[in-house]
Amino acid sequence: xxxxxxxxxxxxxxxxxxxxxxxxxxxxxxxxxxxxxxxxxxxxxxxxxxxxxxxxxxxxxxxxxxxxxxxxxxxxxxxxxxxxxxxxxxxxxxxxxxxxxxxxxxxxxxxxxxxxxxxxx
Amino acid sequence: xxxxxxxxxxxxxxxxxxxxxxxxxxxxxxxxxxxxxxxxxxxxxxxxxxxxxxxxxxxxxxxxxxxxxxxxxxxxxxxxxxxxxxxxxxxxxxxxxxxxxxxxxxxxxxxxxxxxxxxxxxxxxxxxxxxxxxxxxxxxxxxxxxxxxxxxxxxxxxxxxxxxxxxxxxxxxxxxxxxxxxxxxxxxxxxxxxxxxxxxxxxxxxxxxxxxxxxxxxxxxxxxxxxxxxxxxxxxxxxxxxxxxxxxxxxxxxxxxxxxxxxxxxxxxxxxxxxxxxxxxxxxxxxxxxxxxxxxxxxxxxxxxxxxxxxxxxxxxxxxxxxxxxxxxxxxxxxxxxxxxxxxxxxxxxxxxxxxxxxxxxxxxxxxxxxxxxxxxxxxxxxxxxxxxxxxxxxxxxxxxxxxxxxxxxxxxxxxxxxxxxxxxxxxxxxxxxxxxxxxxxxxxxxxxxxxxxxxxxxxxxxxxxxxxxxxxxxxxxxxxxxxxxxxxxxxxxxxxxxxxxxxxxx
Numbered sequence: 001x002x003x004x005x006x007x008x009x010x011x012x013x014x015x016x017x018x019x020x021x022x023x024x025x026x027x028x029x030x031x032x033x034x035x036x037x038x039x040x041x042x043x044x045x046x047x048x049x050x051x052x053x054x055x056x057x058x059x060x061x062x063x064x065x066x067x068x069x070x071x072x073x074x075x076x077x078x079x080x081x082x083x084x085x086x087x088x089x090x091x092x093x094x095x096x097x098x099x100x101x102x103x104x105x106x107x108x109x110x111x112x113x114x115x116x117x118x119x120x121x
Numbered sequence: 122x123x124x125x126x127x128x129x130x131x132x133x134x135x136x137x138x139x140x141x142x143x144x145x146x147x148x149x150x151x152x153x154x155x156x157x158x159x160x161x162x163x164x165x166x167x168x169x170x171x172x173x174x175x176x177x178x179x180x181x182x183x184x185x186x187x188x189x190x191x192x193x194x195x196x197x198x199x200x201x202x203x204x205x206x207x208x209x210x211x212x213x214x215x216x217x218x219x220x221x222x223x224x225x226x227x228x229x230x231x232x233x234x235x236x237x238x239x240x241x242x243x244x245x246x247x248x249x250x251x252x253x254x255x256x257x258x259x260x261x262x263x264x265x266x267x268x269x270x271x272x273x274x275x276x277x278x279x280x281x282x283x284x285x286x287x288x289x290x291x292x293x294x295x296x297x298x299x300x301x302x303x304x305x306x307x308x309x310x311x312x313x314x315x316x317x318x319x320x321x322x323x324x325x326x327x328x329x330x331x332x333x334x335x336x337x338x339x340x341x342x343x344x345x346x347x348x349x350x351x352x353x354x355x356x357x358x359x360x361x362x363x364x365x366x367x368x369x370x371x372x373x374x375x376x377x378x379x380x381x382x383x384x385x386x387x388x389x390x391x392x393x394x395x396x397x398x399x400x401x402x403x404x405x406x407x408x409x410x411x412x413x414x415x416x417x418x419x420x421x422x423x424x425x426x427x428x429x430x431x432x433x434x435x436x437x438x439x440x441x442x443x444x445x446x447x448x449x450x451x452x453x454x455x456x457x458x459x460x461x462x463x464x465x466x467x468x469x470x471x472x473x474x475x476x477x478x479x480x481x482x483x484x485x486x487x488x489x490x491x492x493x494x495x496x497x498x499x500x501x502x503x504x505x506x507x508x509x510x511x512x513x514x515x516x517x518x519x520x521x522x523x524x525x526x527x528x529x530x531x532x533x534x535x536x537x538x539x540x541x542x543x544x545x546x547x548x549x550x551x552x553x554x555x556x557x558x559x560x561x562x563x564x565x566x567x568x569x570x571x572x573x574x575x576x577x578x579x580x581x582x583x584x585x586x587x588x589x590x591x592x593x594x595x596x597x598x599x600x601x602x603x604x605x606x607x608x609x610x611x612x613x614x615x616x617x618x619x620x621x622x623x624x625x626x627x628x
Contacts, residue, residue, distance in 0.1 A: 016624075017444070018528055018595035022588075023451030026458060039595070040624065062440065064522070064624050090443030091436055109447040 010034045010051065011119055014044045014059035014069065015088075020108075024058065024115065031116035040065045041072040048076055054083060056119050060108075061089040073100050086118050131207055133249050138206075139179055141249045145287050148176060148183055155282050156186035159254070159275055164188050166271040167239065167264060169256035174243070174279055175202045176252035189257075190233075199226050201257075205240035206250035211269050214238040216261035236261045239269075241276035243283065254279045308408060313393060315402040318343045318357060330386075330409045332379030343405070346376045348383065364390040364403055372407055385414035441489065448477060448527065459588040472504075473534060479504060480530035484523050491520035491627030494529070494557050494570070501533035507546055507553075516557035521568070525597060525625035529570065532596030532605075535589035536572050536616060544614055545577030551613070552576050559622055566622035570597070574613030582609035593618075597625060 011033050015021035018039065025035040036051055038044035040063050048054055057076050061069035073085045077100035085103040087094070093105045104118055142148070156174050164172035171189035175182045182200040184193055197203055204222065205212035217223035217236050228235045240255030254276040256264075264272065310327035314320045319342055323335040331346050338345075344357050351357070351374060363370035370390040375383045388407030392400045452473045460466030479500045483492040498514045521529070533555075537546070545551025557570045574580075583590065594605045597620040605618035 016524055017448065017451075018597075019451040019455070019531060019592060020444075020447050022591055022595060023454045026455065037595075064524070090440040090447065092439075108443045109450045 009055050009119065010036065010053045011056040011058050012036050012038060012044060012047055012051070012054045014038045014041065014057070014063070014072065016040050016060065016063040016065075020060075027112040027115055028058075028119060030112060031119075033116075033119060041067050041069060044072055045075065048080060048083070054080075056084045056086065058086045058088065058115075058119065061087055061094070062091060070094060070098060073103060077101065077103070135179075138249045138251070141245050141247075142176065142178055142251050145251065145283055146290065147185060147283065147286070148178060150185070152186060153286075156279065157188075159279050159282070160186040160188045163254055163256055163272060163275045166275070167256040167268045169237070169239075169258050171257040173255050173257070174252065175200070175240075175255060176243075177202055177206060177250075182252065195228070199228055201228075201238040202240055202253045202255060205238075205253045205255065206242045209242060209244075211239055211241050211264070211272055212253075213240075213264065215263050218261075234259045237263075239264050239272060241272050243276055243280045245280070246284065251280075251283065310388075310405075310407045310409075312338075312343070312405040312407075313402060314343050314405065316361075316400060318361060318403070321402065327407075330378075330384065330407070331376070337379075346378070348375055348377055351375075360390050361403055364392045365400055368392065372405065376407070384409045385411045387413070445477075445481070449474060452477065455588040455592075472538065473531065475504060476501070476530055476534035477527065480527045483530075484526055487520070489523050491522055492526035494519050494521060497521075497526055497529050498533065498555050501530060501537055504534070505537040505541055505546075507537065507541075511546065511552050513552065513554040515555070516570075517559065519557065519559065519568075520627040521625045522627055525620070528596035532593045532616075532618070533572075535593050536614070539589060539614065540574055540577070543578070544580065545574035548576075548578060550576045551578075561622075564621075564623055567619050568597075568622045568625055569617065569619045571618075572614070572616040574615070577613050579611045580609045580614055581611075 011028050013021055013025045013028065013035050014037075015024065016039055021037055021039065025037050028035050033056075034053075036047050036054060038047045041059070042065055044057070044059065048057075057073065059069040059072055063069055067075075069087060069089075073087055076083055077085060085100050086106055087099060087103060088106045088108050088110060090108040093107065099105060106115060106118055160172040160174055164170065169189075171187075173184050173188070173190070174186040175184055177183075177197060177200065179197070181194045181197050182202050184190070187193070201212075201214065201223065214220050214223060215237060217226065217229040217238065223229050223238075226235075227233075235257055237258035237260060238255060239257075240253035242250035243252050243254060244250050254272065256272065307326040307329050309324075310330045311322075311324040312320060312327050313322045319340055320338045321340075323333070323338045327338075328334050333345075344352055347357050356374070360370040360372060368391065372386055372388045372390055374386060376386045377383060386407040387410040388405065390403050390405045393402040393404050395401050453470050456469040456473060457466050460469055480492070480497065483496050483500060486492075494516055495514065495518070498512075502509065502512050502514075540546040540551075540553060545553055552575050554573045554575070555571070556573075557568070559566055559568055561567050590607060593607055593616055596605060597618045605616065607614065607616045
């Protein structure tokens with residue numbers, strides 16, 4: 001079902017809400033992206049370490065655990081500046097100064113086309 | 122009386138006359154030089170040994186001034202004056218012994234031996250006679266026309282003096298009242314100053330509010346009770362300027378007390394003008410509204426807190442709504458993706474949204490903080506109409522957070538759906554056992570939830586991994602060491618899910 005032209009991009013999808021994470025992963029798969037899923041910020045850091053092929057981080061901000069999605073984005077940006085960061089949340093967007101350089105924000109709920117466009121660009 | 126001179130009916134009533142006398146407040150007061158002088162002149166002009174200013178109340182005549190007699194008063198019934206006030210002109214008795222009205226009067230027959238009387242009524246401006254100015258003699262005699270004129274003139278002088286005396290008393294009492302009002306207005310500081318701001322008066326209220334006494338402040342500049350920052354920015358001058366330009370200068374600011382403490386003053390400054398309207402100074406009226414100001418500040422602070430709380434609540438609500446929409450979107454998207462027919466998709470979407478709604482119902486009861494695992498299991502059982510005796514649920518009293526509650530609810534929904542269609546609940550004998558527990562302590566504590574079907578028809582693993590299976594596997598937030606697993610043993614489906622307790626326990 002998620003067969004289409006490959007962009008060669010691997011997206012790490014992070015959301016503690018399983019349903020939403022799965023749906024996001026499926027949307028990206030439909031658009032031809034490879035995905036890896038993580039259920040939290042700590043789990044995501046492990047995935048980043050294990051999968052050097054990850055090129056885009058798409059993460060929810062509000063998650064339980066040691067640190068949230070925003071902190072995750074900053075850590076990933078510091079460790080792998082080549083990974084592009086896309087943040088999402090049901091809350092108001094963070095101030096641009098709070099987002100890592102070149103980072104983007106996508107409000108929840110989001111649609112497949114908007115998500116794919118942000119990830120591709 | 123029939124044989125005496127004819128007496129016209131007076132144009133006044135006795136009750137009004139007595140009330141007027143009362144208003145002059147003169148009866149039984151001390152002698153006064155002005156009246157003493159007038160009786161002396163009257164006696165001289167008329168060549169009489171006795172002269173009186175006699176005032177008549179309802180039972181006596183009383184002498185405000187008396188020359189030639191020692192008594193201060195006599196009863197009214199023997200008073201010549203009682204007759205004199207009945208007419209407007211000079212009332213004269215040349216020889217009392219020859220007048221039937223006075224022949225038996227003790228003043229005539231007794232030691233006083235009076236023979237002659239001439240009296241002119243003392244009239245108020247509205248024509249009420251209070252008494253007389255009169256001259257008396259122990260010899261029978263008369264008055265020349267010049268003496269009559271002089272007596273009338275002097276009587277008018279006495280009446281004027283009475284009037285002046287009354288007016289002065291009224292003014293004095295009004296000044297006294299005014300002063301007392303100022304003094305009793307202790308809630309208000311009332312301060313007058315000249316054009317340069319030098320203080321000319323300072324009432325008791327100002328003393329109370331500001332601490333300085335009037336002697337301490339008179340002649341000093343009003344700047345002393347302005348704060349240093351207000352002095353630095355010329356606030357006193359600006360306030361005086363506003364009073365001159367606009368007729369008033371508002372004074373709503375912190376002021377200094379004598380002891381250096383501050384109070385919130387509320388008041389204003391107005392120009393004082395002379396009769397030509399030229400400004401000659403200022404009047405400042407102020408109140409100490411520190412309590413009001415503090416209450417206002419506290420209210421503003423609590424309003425700010427309430428506003429912050431409101432914003433937090435709004436943001437939290439917005440988050441929940443957005444999150445719920447995202448969940449619903451995922452449910453719809455996933456159901457459409459995996460359904461084989463439109464009707465199947467519709468049923469799946471409906472049932473999953475119902476499960477989501479029920480999870481939210483449970484969360485709403487706890488203000489979205491946490492939901493008891495037992496309630497989540499009971500709700501899932503109820504949605505699917507499962508017979509209670511075929512479902513065994515067991516576990517400790519434990520509450521999990523909103524996200525975990527939704528995850529578990531959705532996973533149970535998928536498990537119930539499968540069990541009802543293909544598993545232990547698809548026949549009459551199968552059973553389901555749902556258990557939950559916590560093992561370990563502190564940060565390493567692990568929550569485990571298991572679902573075990575028994576007694577159902579033989580199970581075959583699904584040919585492909587559908588949405589339900591993925592949902593069941595991902596329902597609890599885990600890390601790499603804690604995942605969910607579903608096995609399709611032929612004896613029945615078994616699902617075991619674990620998660621670090623710290624990630625799912627109530628917030």
